[in-house]
Amino acid sequence: MRLLTVLRTPMGVVASIILVLVLLTAIVAPLLWNDAAEARNTANLNSGPSAEHPLGTDVLGRDLLLRTLVATRLTVLLALGATGVALGLGILFGAAPVLLGHRAGRLAVSAVNIAVAFPGLLLALVLALILGVGELSAMWAIGIAGAPSFARLCQTLVASVAERDYIAAARLAGKSRFRILLRHVLPNIAEPLIVNATIAAGAALLAFAGLSFLGLGVQSPSYDWGRMMMEGLDRIYLNPIAALAPGVAVVIAGLAFNLMGEALARSLSTPRIPVAWGMRPRRPYPQKAEERGDGEPADHLAGPGHADSSEPAGPAAYPEAVLTLRDLRVSLPGHLGCLTPVRGISLRIAPGEAVGIVGESGSGKSLTALAAAQLVEEPLAVRAATLKFCGADLMLRPQSTRDRSRYQRLLGRSLAVVFQDPMTSFNPTMRIGAQLVEGMRFHDGVERSWAQARAVDRLGAVGIEEPERRAAMYPHEFSGGMRQRAMIAMGLMGDPQLIIADEPTTALDVTVQKQVLELLDEVRSASSVALMLISHDIAVVRQVCDRIAVMYGGRIVEELPADRLAEQAQHPYTRALIAAVPDMNTDLDEPLATIPGRPVDLSQRSAGCPFAPRCPLATQRCHEQDPALIPAGDSGGAHRVACWHPVVDAGRAALAEADRSAGEPASAEGSELS
Amino acid sequence: MQNRWTAFALRRGTRLIISLWVLVSAAFLMIHLVPGDPVRAMLGPTAAPALVDQTRENLGLNDPLWEQYLRFLRGLFTGDLGTSITMGLPVSEVLAARLPNTLTLGLLGFVLAICLALPVGATIAVATRKGRRRGLELSFASTSVVVATIPDFLLGVALVAIFGVTLELLPVAWTGGAESYVLPVIALAAGPAAVLSRIVRVELLSTLDEDFVRTARAKRLSSRRIVLRHALPNAVTAALTLGGLMLGTLVASTVLVENVFAWPGLGSTVVGAILGRDYPLVQAIVLVYGTGVLLVNTLVDVVLALLDPRSTIGDQ
Ligand code: SF4
Numbered sequence: 001m002r003l004l005t006v007l008r009t010p011m012g013v014v015a016s017i018i019l020v021l022v023l024l025t026a027i028v029a030p031l032l033w034n035d036a037a038e039a040r041n042t043a044n045l046n047s048g049p050s051a052e053h054p055l056g057t058d059v060l061g062r063d064l065l066l067r068t069l070v071a072t073r074l075t076v077l078l079a080l081g082a083t084g085v086a087l088g089l090g091i092l093f094g095a096a097p098v099l100l101g102h103r104a105g106r107l108a109v110s111a112v113n114i115a116v117a118f119p120g121l122l123l124a125l126v127l128a129l130i131l132g133v134g135e136l137s138a139m140w141a142i143g144i145a146g147a148p149s150f151a152r153l154c155q156t157l158v159a160s161v162a163e164r165d166y167i168a169a170a171r172l173a174g175k176s177r178f179r180i181l182l183r184h185v186l187p188n189i190a191e192p193l194i195v196n197a198t199i200a201a202g203a204a205l206l207a208f209a210g211l212s213f214l215g216l217g218v219q220s221p222s223y224d225w226g227r228m229m230m231e232g233l234d235r236i237y238l239n240p241i242a243a244l245a246p247g248v249a250v251v252i253a254g255l256a257f258n259l260m261g262e263a264l265a266r267s268l269s270t271p272r273i274p275v276a277w278g279m280r281p282r283r284p285y286p287q288k289a290e291e292r293g294d295g296e297p298a299d300h301l302a303g304p305g306h307a308d309s310s311e312p313a314g315p316a317a318y319p320e321a322v323l324t325l326r327d328l329r330v331s332l333p334g335h336l337g338c339l340t341p342v343r344g345i346s347l348r349i350a351p352g353e354a355v356g357i358v359g360e361s362g363s364g365k366s367l368t369a370l371a372a373a374q375l376v377e378e379p380l381a382v383r384a385a386t387l388k389f390c391g392a393d394l395m396l397r398p399q400s401t402r403d404r405s406r407y408q409r410l411l412g413r414s415l416a417v418v419f420q421d422p423m424t425s426f427n428p429t430m431r432i433g434a435q436l437v438e439g440m441r442f443h444d445g446v447e448r449s450w451a452q453a454r455a456v457d458r459l460g461a462v463g464i465e466e467p468e469r470r471a472a473m474y475p476h477e478f479s480g481g482m483r484q485r486a487m488i489a490m491g492l493m494g495d496p497q498l499i500i501a502d503e504p505t506t507a508l509d510v511t512v513q514k515q516v517l518e519l520l521d522e523v524r525s526a527s528s529v530a531l532m533l534i535s536h537d538i539a540v541v542r543q544v545c546d547r548i549a550v551m552y553g554g555r556i557v558e559e560l561p562a563d564r565l566a567e568q569a570q571h572p573y574t575r576a577l578i579a580a581v582p583d584m585n586t587d588l589d590e591p592l593a594t595i596p597g598r599p600v601d602l603s604q605r606s607a608g609c610p611f612a613p614r615c616p617l618a619t620q621r622c623h624e625q626d627p628a629l630i631p632a633g634d635s636g637g638a639h640r641v642a643c644w645h646p647v648v649d650a651g652r653a654a655l656a657e658a659d660r661s662a663g664e665p666a667s668a669e670g671s672e673l674s
Numbered sequence: 675m676q677n678r679w680t681a682f683a684l685r686r687g688t689r690l691i692i693s694l695w696v697l698v699s700a701a702f703l704m705i706h707l708v709p710g711d712p713v714r715a716m717l718g719p720t721a722a723p724a725l726v727d728q729t730r731e732n733l734g735l736n737d738p739l740w741e742q743y744l745r746f747l748r749g750l751f752t753g754d755l756g757t758s759i760t761m762g763l764p765v766s767e768v769l770a771a772r773l774p775n776t777l778t779l780g781l782l783g784f785v786l787a788i789c790l791a792l793p794v795g796a797t798i799a800v801a802t803r804k805g806r807r808r809g810l811e812l813s814f815a816s817t818s819v820v821v822a823t824i825p826d827f828l829l830g831v832a833l834v835a836i837f838g839v840t841l842e843l844l845p846v847a848w849t850g851g852a853e854s855y856v857l858p859v860i861a862l863a864a865g866p867a868a869v870l871s872r873i874v875r876v877e878l879l880s881t882l883d884e885d886f887v888r889t890a891r892a893k894r895l896s897s898r899r900i901v902l903r904h905a906l907p908n909a910v911t912a913a914l915t916l917g918g919l920m921l922g923t924l925v926a927s928t929v930l931v932e933n934v935f936a937w938p939g940l941g942s943t944v945v946g947a948i949l950g951r952d953y954p955l956v957q958a959i960v961l962v963y964g965t966g967v968l969l970v971n972t973l974v975d976v977v978l979a980l981l982d983p984r985s986t987i988g989d990q
Pocket of ligand 1: 573610611615616617619623627644646
């Protein structure tokens with residue numbers, strides 16, 4: 001039975017033990033001590049704790065410990081009874097749409113919606129007046145008071161199964177509504193009902209204690225914990241324990257039901273992950289993982305050390321780069337050592353230059369962008385030999401708060417980031433204008449009106465019409481393309497030197513994609529901002545960028561000027577990417593070319609070239625040794641490639657040959673270029 | 675924009691009015707739902723038949739039902755809620771004397787609960803984010819569960835036993851002075867504060883993982899500003915939705931807490947009224963409580979609409 005899986009969690013075990021103890025007491029205590037609990041010790045009225053009476057005695061000299069234990073039965077029974085009433089009524093009202101059809105069902109739904117707004121105790125008070133004071137009417141009262149929330153739960157659950165095929169089939173087969181409810185609906189919603197009934201039993205127990213405490217529940221000479229508390233409160237100066245002991249019993253029993261319900265809920269909805277109160281599997285040894293991050297020898301997943309020494313390419317003519325990365329690594333400390341999704345990226349972006357980074361998902365391109373933007377969060381860790389932005393060394397941890405705020409100001413003003421999903425990247429509760437001016441006001445403390453005027457100006461500059469009106473709107477009033485424009489405008493508020501755009505068009509419609517790309521290109525040429533464009537789509541990157549870095553398995557496998565891409569790309573992976581792009585000459589009847597095999601799996605990296613399992617040119621050497629990124633023959637350093645068998649003219653024929661024989665027909669999605 | 679707000683006000687107003695009408699009708703019908711003769715039930719089996727008849731006449735129970743209903747409604751608008759049977763005073767006078775005490779208690783409890791839950795929940799969320807400080811997270815989780823399970827009246831009794839009886843620091847019951855507020859307000863606020871702070875923590879944690887928080891980080895704002903200006907408002911909308919119903923419960927909690935501290939409010943009055951079957955008084959008090967809950971819920975919805983421009987007004 002699935003419910004028993006609860007015993008696999010520590011919380012479930014604890015809850016079960018307490019619950020079993022409570023239930024045992026409820027059964028056994030009255031059998032053993034019923035008479036002893038009634039025995040009056042007239043010499044010992046209202047006494048405090050003593051050896052004879054561990055919790056003291058009540059007003060008639062009766063032993064409070066025994067009375068507390070004996071009262072368990074009545075208390076638990078009444079709580080369960082009330083829960084039963086609530087559950088039964090709840091199911092009736094909740095299933096009304098199935099039982100009575102739509103119109104009556106709707107009425108039941110709105111009745112429940114109104115009733116659920118009133119607190120249970122209030123309902124219980126009213127019912128206590130109507131039904132008279134006593135334990136049975138209190139049980140009904142608490143049951144009825146609890147029914148609306150059950151009804152609402154049932155309505156939701158029933159609605160979720162009522163549309164399923166087998167119910168429709170049963171209905172078509174002419175089965176009666178009641179039968180459908182019993183045979184088809186209830187079994188399917190039983191689990192959540194049981195879970196919630198368990199929690200509700202705890203709540204009912206507490207509510208009953210409250211009612212009895214008020215004197216509206218159990219009446220003398222019967223007694224439950226609530227009544228004992230009421231009697232104890234009157235004599236709190238004589239023996240505080242008399243009021244507190246039954247109260248503690250109430251909490252223990254209530255907690256037992258509550259915990260049990262919680263544990264059931266967790267073990268049923270997430271059967272495999274024993275998430276019990278933060279007892280999730282711990283991230284092992286963070287400090288050890290930290291050590292591993294920098295020592296490659298200990299890290300079999302990190303690439304060979306040669307990446308350190310490779311100087312970033314890029315025209316040496318640029319004296320000062322906007323962004324310089326040398327041997328950038330991003331790692332994820334984990335159970336089995338350290339995963340390193342980015343393994344030694346070296347890249348330099350000159351002022352005004354547009355550099356594209358292309359790769360499949362999992363190639364590490366987005367992480368590279370985030371790391372360059374200093375936005376990588378724990379548990380991921382960034383290391384680099386050099387990470388310089390506009391001359392500032394970002395790997396130096398700023399020592400003083402003044403240094404830090406200077407860094408933050410530099411990044412805030414000069415580094416613009418455009419994220420992938422414009423729908424979720426704006427704060428939904430702030431107006432667009434306010435979000436634009438925020439960074440500027442924070443860093444420069446400029447006048448609100450001045451910043452607001454600039455925001456309107458920037459919105460106009462990125463082609464948003466009626467910028468004044470638009471600035472006063474909320475993000476949800478913008479279309480996706482417009483939000484991405486606004487995001488770009490936000491980057492232009494300060495004095496941007498570099499725009500990092502991480503898949504800026506992926507979430508947009510095709511027509512809008514083109515506009516946003518053009519806008520990025522315009523912005524770049526108009527204000528000579530450098531651009532780092534991340535994309536899975538080599539066609540997108542080729543459109544806008546001067547230089548292209550192709551990433552695979554956490555490394556740059558080829559870096560080349562955009563104009564060499566079509567003819568002179570040498571890495572088999574780059575060539576495959578180009579071949580996968582449909583162009584004017586593609587015969588649309590042919591299946592799209594695709595890269596056979598699956599993207600690299602970080603956890604199963606071997607020593608060789610990461611592309612080897614999918615590479616048509618792979619040899620023994622490729623599987624054993626990872627090729628270094630080295631300048632390609634005739635390029636004078638602007639073109640670098642990491643491959644043992646680069647595709648130069650002679651090799652191209654061989655590749656074409658291999659392509660023809662290896663490619664199973666598949667669609668473009670087959671290569672998971674996303 | 676304008677239209678949306680009008681539509682929202684219309685929709686929410688209609689719901690409030692319908693709920694109020696249901697509440698009023700239920701309060702009216704209460705007395706007629708009592709099995710057998712309500713007056714006989716009130717006066718007991720030994721009362722003289724003449725007295726029973728007289729009382730029935732006084733309560734107007736001999737008139738046709740619709741006439742009684744209209745009179746009841748008229749009474750509501752003119753403030754004439756009948757005469758309390760057990761106290762012999764006009765119900766409106768009893769309410770005027772008792773309601774302020776309950777209101778102050780409830781409001782203080784609510785304010786304290788919010789003032790505890792927001793900073794505590796937010797601080798714990800930020801401190802334990804990304805699996806840091808597991809010990810703190812664990813102790814917060816267990817403490818808040820236990821505190822949330824302890825019923826308010828029991829906490830009240832325990833506070834009385836500790837601070838009133840044993841330490842003799844604070845009064846055990848109402849004295850009228852400010853110091854007598856301390857214990858009942860704590861007893862009222864502790865449970866809701868525990869539940870709310872858990873909600874705030876969970877919501878804030880998930881909000882901190884949202885894309886727009888990353889955008890805010892990209893602006894290099896201080897982490898304080900990111901939490902307070904970006905994450906918290908978005909987390910609070912969700913926390914308020916879940917916590918809204920809890921406010922209604924807080925209203926009801928005053929009933930129990932008042933009885934622990936012999937607080938001269940509606941809560942201690944209603945128990946005596948129920949035991950004495952003082953129909954007019956119970957009707958009035960139920961109406962007051964119910965209206966309070968409805969108003970609080972409406973208020974929560976309005977605040978939500980103001981905080982989150984998408985949700986409440988956007989749809990439909
Ligand atoms: S090194 Fe070998 S396996 Fe890797 S891309 Fe070059 S040819 Fe293919």
